[in-house]
Amino acid sequence: MKHLILGTAGHVDHGKTAMIKALTDIDCDTHKEEKERGITINLGFSHLKLPSGESLGIVDVPGHKDFIKTMVAGAFGIDIVLLTVAADSGIMPQTSEHLKIIEMLGVKHGIVVLTKVDLVDEEMLELAQMEIAEFLEGTIFEDAPVIGVSSVTGKGMEDLVTKIAEIIPNIEKRKSTDYFRMYIDRIFNVKGIGFVVTGTVLEGEIETGKDVFLLPGKNKKIKIRNIQRHGEQVTNVFCGDRAALNLAGLKLEDYERGMVLSDKQFEETSLIDATISMFDINYEMKLWSKVIFYSGTFECAARIHLMDKDTLKPGETAIAQIHLEKPAILVNKDKFIIRNSSNDITIGGGVIIDTLPLHHRKRTAKLIENLKDLADAILNSDKLFNLIKIELKKEKSPLFTDQLAKKLSLTEEVIIEECQKNNTGSIHVCLSANKQIMLSHEAHKDYYGKVIETIELWHEKNPILEEGLATKEFYGKFDFAKNEAGKLYLEVLMGQILNEGLLRKLGDTYAIADHVVKIDPKTKEQLIWLERTIENVGLDVPDNKKIEDLALYEKIKKDKLTMMLKYLARQKKLVFHQGDYIHMAIVDKSRKILFETLKDRDRGMNEKEIRLLLDSTKKFVKLIIGIFVEEGIVYQQTFYVMMTDKGKGLI
Ligand SMILES: Nc1nc2c(ncn2[C@@H]2O[C@H](COP(=O)(O)OP(=O)(O)OP(=O)(O)O)[C@@H](O)[C@H]2O)c(=O)[nH]1
Ligand SMILES: [Mg+2]
Numbered sequence: 001m002k003h004l005i006l007g008t009a010g011h012v013d014h015g016k017t018a019m020i021k022a023l024t025d026i027d028c029d030t031h032k033e034e035k036e037r038g039i040t041i042n043l044g045f046s047h048l049k050l051p052s053g054e055s056l057g058i059v060d061v062p063g064h065k066d067f068i069k070t071m072v073a074g075a076f077g078i079d080i081v082l083l084t085v086a087a088d089s090g091i092m093p094q095t096s097e098h099l100k101i102i103e104m105l106g107v108k109h110g111i112v113v114l115t116k117v118d119l120v121d122e123e124m125l126e127l128a129q130m131e132i133a134e135f136l137e138g139t140i141f142e143d144a145p146v147i148g149v150s151s152v153t154g155k156g157m158e159d160l161v162t163k164i165a166e167i168i169p170n171i172e173k174r175k176s177t178d179y180f181r182m183y184i185d186r187i188f189n190v191k192g193i194g195f196v197v198t199g200t201v202l203e204g205e206i207e208t209g210k211d212v213f214l215l216p217g218k219n220k221k222i223k224i225r226n227i228q229r230h231g232e233q234v235t236n237v238f239c240g241d242r243a244a245l246n247l248a249g250l251k252l253e254d255y256e257r258g259m260v261l262s263d264k265q266f267e268e269t270s271l272i273d274a275t276i277s278m279f280d281i282n283y284e285m286k287l288w289s290k291v292i293f294y295s296g297t298f299e300c301a302a303r304i305h306l307m308d309k310d311t312l313k314p315g316e317t318a319i320a321q322i323h324l325e326k327p328a329i330l331v332n333k334d335k336f337i338i339r340n341s342s343n344d345i346t347i348g349g350g351v352i353i354d355t356l357p358l359h360h361r362k363r364t365a366k367l368i369e370n371l372k373d374l375a376d377a378i379l380n381s382d383k384l385f386n387l388i389k390i391e392l393k394k395e396k397s398p399l400f401t402d403q404l405a406k407k408l409s410l411t412e413e414v415i416i417e418e419c420q421k422n423n424t425g426s427i428h429v430c431l432s433a434n435k436q437i438m439l440s441h442e443a444h445k446d447y448y449g450k451v452i453e454t455i456e457l458w459h460e461k462n463p464i465l466e467e468g469l470a471t472k473e474f475y476g477k478f479d480f481a482k483n484e485a486g487k488l489y490l491e492v493l494m495g496q497i498l499n500e501g502l503l504r505k506l507g508d509t510y511a512i513a514d515h516v517v518k519i520d521p522k523t524k525e526q527l528i529w530l531e532r533t534i535e536n537v538g539l540d541v542p543d544n545k546k547i548e549d550l551a552l553y554e555k556i557k558k559d560k561l562t563m564m565l566k567y568l569a570r571q572k573k574l575v576f577h578q579g580d581y582i583h584m585a586i587v588d589k590s591r592k593i594l595f596e597t598l599k600d601r602d603r604g605m606n607e608k609e610i611r612l613l614l615d616s617t618k619k620f621v622k623l624i625i626g627i628f629v630e631e632g633i634v635y636q637q638t639f640y641v642m643m644t645d646k647g648k649g650l651i
Contacts, residue, residue, distance in 0.1 A: 022149075057240075103140055181201075194247065215265075285306070353374050392443070430493075432489070468506065497510075498510065539620060606639045633647035
């Protein structure tokens, strides 16, 4: 069963509500004021059971020019439109305005219903038909069927139902998403039941008992107690359904018009990038324009900043950044309508291409090119691969495929399939720990270059050191500290550069393959000085600060001192242990003295005994024991230091 919604459109008084009543026996004008004024003010809802057993949701919109925002809210998410034109009055202003809105909202299927045929003769009917044909020329409904009906006599109603049924198989199934989304268009309190909200399910599905969020706003979960679809109790509703949800724990003060119900915690936005198209009306949009923005039931004042044009003339399209006056919950590809700031003309609309863009202060050629690429990818949803490419380009850092899938509301399988089919190198894919990592080719090239550049710079600053940098030393630079995909990617990247022969591995560091250690005569002298100074400390731990001060006297700055200490460690002149270091000669001397005594002590020696033996400090004893434990020649048991077999082998 397809889940579809049929909506009305057309000028005030042209018989929309009467037609729905004749079709479904439901009067959508339920409010007192509607009855008194004889016009529709609020959205009306009904449903139509087709001979096939399928049931369509129906949204009846007002035609009066004052209620365009209600019409936009009602038309948002419909699949088929019944554009009504009264045979006795023909095309009127809102016939045209509604059609433009319907086209802008992307409704692709429609029937033109010529109403009130009982009020005209054959000649008038023919004239009306000719006028309609001319009016529809060049619009998406150029070839739409035109059916004459009378809600009074019932004429044509059966034909209308037949036509609706004929269209249904041509309607494409909506793309599935892994989240539920619905604008609330009505909210009411039912005694003993609580709040009920209604809306058109735009995406996904939801079932009784599940939690949803009321967005934007507090991230409070609201439980769905009951669901009705077309007046009947059901356990779940799907996109394309009209739904009435009974919510537990909803407070009226939490609700505002334009809010969305979703099981996904969407990030709210008040800055979006979009394409904007102007209707073919006498109106020109300037570089910065104030407008009123409508999408679903959401409405707010907005400023439009054109990106690739300085003015937008009738019928033209541009890319723009839109600053919304209040936060909205929007999704890429959402359509919207704009009206002028005095809210008397509908001037156009567009499609959202980025719901969380950066603030574009400068309209650079590069930015415009990127925005055009993005628009192209979003607007041509069949080009899913483009969408993947653009997202990766925007993201820059590496992502696991499942992270990317989440961001694009696609499945991992779809992403893998799209890449297998279309990737000719613009996306870099690598595998690590059985997980697939993706990033744009540009970003990959960038990281590659930066790795080499950073190691080269390191060598330049540390010419006397043979080793380079360990992968973890790039985490900060690349902002990978909390990015697991980034860390794994870096490992693969290092491996790649290593295989290509540009890098050499030394311990856990990577050095440039042809890097040659250079020690100038002055540094040579300084190294001799430093080594001697540390050795002269004797059986004690050299004081870092003191060595630094002494080095400064010798005109050795801290960076250079660190490098020299590393060099001496690599040359096995110094031994480092937990941030402290001592000279190897001191280690050897201590080992000799200690082992001389330790070999005759079956119970081992405690730290105090060792300190007295070496005539040293507590700190030194701790350090030297630590070094010997690391060498594997002693071990500690409670307070006693004992020789290992390896240690005994030294005697
Ligand atoms: N004779 C005749 N009158 C009709 C027909 N359809 C509607 N009417 C009358 O036209 C008037 C307007 O009809 P509605 O159905 O309320 O028009 P609408 O398009 O829903 O109007 P809005 O919702 O306010 O835009 C009512 O008085 C109806 O009785 C028809 O087929 N024949
Ligand atoms: Mg009506």
